[in-house]
Amino acid sequence: MNDERRDFLLAAASTAVAATSSLLPVALQAQTSPSTAGPQATAPAPVGERTVHVLPPLAYPPNALEPFIDEATMLLHHDKHHAAYVTNLNAAEEALAIARSNNDYSLIQHWTRQLSFNYGGHYLHTMFWETLRPAGSGSEQPTGLLMELIKRDFGNFEIFRAQFTQTAIRVEGSGWAILHYRPVDGRLVLLQAEKQHDLALWGGTPLFGVDVWEHAYYLTYQNRRADYLDAWWKVLNWEAAAKRLESAIK
Ligand code: MN3
Numbered sequence: 001m002n003d004e005r006r007d008f009l010l011a012a013a014s015t016a017v018a019a020t021s022s023l024l025p026v027a028l029q030a031q032t033s034p035s036t037a038g039p040q041a042t043a044p045a046p047v048g049e050r051t052v053h054v055l056p057p058l059a060y061p062p063n064a065l066e067p068f069i070d071e072a073t074m075l076l077h078h079d080k081h082h083a084a085y086v087t088n089l090n091a092a093e094e095a096l097a098i099a100r101s102n103n104d105y106s107l108i109q110h111w112t113r114q115l116s117f118n119y120g121g122h123y124l125h126t127m128f129w130e131t132l133r134p135a136g137s138g139s140e141q142p143t144g145l146l147m148e149l150i151k152r153d154f155g156n157f158e159i160f161r162a163q164f165t166q167t168a169i170r171v172e173g174s175g176w177a178i179l180h181y182r183p184v185d186g187r188l189v190l191l192q193a194e195k196q197h198d199l200a201l202w203g204g205t206p207l208f209g210v211d212v213w214e215h216a217y218y219l220t221y222q223n224r225r226a227d228y229l230d231a232w233w234k235v236l237n238w239e240a241a242a243k244r245l246e247s248a249i250k
Contacts, residue, residue, distance in 0.1 A: 068231035085121030117155035120197030205248035
């Protein structure tokens with residue numbers, strides 16, 4: 001990135017930016033039904049068509065993150081857990097369409113909760129796979145604008161990493177630690193998410209996060225969540241996180 005471009009991005013990040021981009025990962029771009037080539041999910045589907053969400057394939061083999069994240073965990077996590085969120089998201093949206101056509105909203109609370117929970121799972125897991133890479137195949141620390149914003153908003157990388165790790169360790173039950181870009185003031189914000197949809201940051205864009213549900217680590221690490229987090233840092237894809245930041249700022 002040249003200096004002019006960096007100055008521009010820094011200025012954009014440190015002043016209020018009315019960014020409305022939802023920064024949907026490419027893999028989250030869904031197909032509409034019937035099966036014409038789907039528009040991006042950010043574009044509204046034609047009236048009467050329902051989005052059919054699809055499980056994105058992993059961009060690397062399921063054993064590519066070993067020994068830090070084992071193949072069996074990856075297969076269960078992606079092929080079973082994430083797939084179930086996609087299935088249940090589609091089911092919730094179909095049920096809501098049926099409710100509309102029947103003018104029967106007796107189960108509206110159930111189905112909207114299902115929509116929120118399963119969309120949260122689909123979105124976060126898609127981001128999770130996208131922001132991992134085999135150990136040693138990329139930079140060990142953030143670079144460029146992402147590193148500059150981390151230093152500005154947290155002090156330095158070590159402080160940021162300590163806060164992120166503690167945020168993840170102290171999630172009660174099932175949830176995530178997630179770094180967000182907050183467009184109203186261009187700051188980076190670290191939050192816990194409970195389950196995969198509670199405590200979201202309205203309008204913020206998740207840049208990367210770590211899944212601390214037990215299904216993400218229990219086969220290898222049992223109750224040692226801190227050991228899992230040490231391993232996860234080694235396979236975090238900083239280049240992918242930086243790309244998400246640039247898209248969020250645009
Ligand atoms: Mn999970």
